[in-house]
Amino acid sequence: MSDIEIPEDHPRYESLLTRHRIEDGVDKGITSRQGLIAQGRGEAFDYLLGEQTIPSADAAERAAAAHLLLADHPVLSVNGNVAALVPGELVELAEATGADLEVNLFNRTEERMEAIVDHLREHGAEEVKGLTADGRIPGLSHERAKVDADGIGDADVVLVPLEDGDRAEALAAMGKTELVVDLNPMSRSAQSATVPIVDNIIRAVPNITRHARELQDASREELQRIVDEFDREEALAAAERAIREGGDE
Ligand code: PTJ
Numbered sequence: 001m002s003d004i005e006i007p008e009d010h011p012r013y014e015s016l017l018t019r020h021r022i023e024d025g026v027d028k029g030i031t032s033r034q035g036l037i038a039q040g041r042g043e044a045f046d047y048l049l050g051e052q053t054i055p056s057a058d059a060a061e062r063a064a065a066a067h068l069l070l071a072d073h074p075v076l077s078v079n080g081n082v083a084a085l086v087p088g089e090l091v092e093l094a095e096a097t098g099a100d101l102e103v104n105l106f107n108r109t110e111e112r113m114e115a116i117v118d119h120l121r122e123h124g125a126e127e128v129k130g131l132t133a134d135g136r137i138p139g140l141s142h143e144r145a146k147v148d149a150d151g152i153g154d155a156d157v158v159l160v161p162l163e164d165g166d167r168a169e170a171l172a173a174m175g176k177t178e179l180v181v182d183l184n185p186m187s188r189s190a191q192s193a194t195v196p197i198v199d200n201i202i203r204a205v206p207n208i209t210r211h212a213r214e215l216q217d218a219s220r221e222e223l224q225r226i227v228d229e230f231d232r233e234e235a236l237a238a239a240e241r242a243i244r245e246g247g248d249e
Pocket residue numbers: 031032034035036037038039040041042043045079080081104105106107108162163164165181182183184187199200201202
């Protein structure tokens with residue numbers, strides 16, 4: 001944590017704490033400097049959403065939990081922003097759903113890959129994929145295309161938080177079920193997702209875990225019903241309405 005103390009009664013305490021986590025991520029070599037810009041973009045949308053999980057996002061988080069539980073091989077993709085913001089929470093989600101964790105960077109460097117793998121291990125992760133990089137996402141330039149063949153390369157369901165649009169589309173084109181967390185419902189990532197989750201990653205990941213734990217004993221039929229009943233177009237439209245109307249759907 002950086003030296004600056006944030007008073008807990010500050011009206012935007014959570015938002016300021018999030019900024020400090022991102023700053024610390026940059027200082028530790030986990031988050032890219034572009035990650036600071038991405039965070040600013042996300043904050044603007046979060047502010048318009050009322051910094052809350054709107055009901056359609058909660059429904060998307062439940063559908064995401066059902067997809068992860070039904071999957072043969074679910075993988076949670078981790079970038080520099082996500083690692084700085086919710087490392088322990090991702091480890092818990094991986095445990096609750098039997099998913100693999102894989103570091104997958106837009107601005108890939110070996111130093112940052114290793115720093116993020118170490119950071120996740122410090123937060124309780126046992127196996128973290130991404131360093132082998134023996135698989136490729138077709139249609140993308142070299143560094144951004146690298147994945148583990150037995151990780152994202154083999155996954156049927158992938159959680160891709162805060163992803164850039166190109167790569168989200170390329171993963172979708174590989175036929176993977178894509179669960180995207182992105183505060184901007186108009187982003188190409190959200191638009192190409194099987195399940196677009198328009199919520200802040202700091203609220204979304206613990207909430208997916210909560211749903212996954214609740215659904216742990218649900219039958220496959222029940223999980224499939226939750227998946228089938230989720231309407232991605234309606235979720236995107238509800239998020240856009242909430243942004244226009246100041247956080248109310
Ligand atoms: O660590 P790397 O190299 O993989 O790079 C990661 C970033 C995020 C820098 C890279 O993927 C990137 O440049 O992403 P974009 O194109 O800026 O897209 C990030 C999206 O995430 C934007 O649509 C933001 O609105 C959204 N976003 C930012 N912060 C959050 C968020 N969504 C949810 N929660 C957040 N905290």
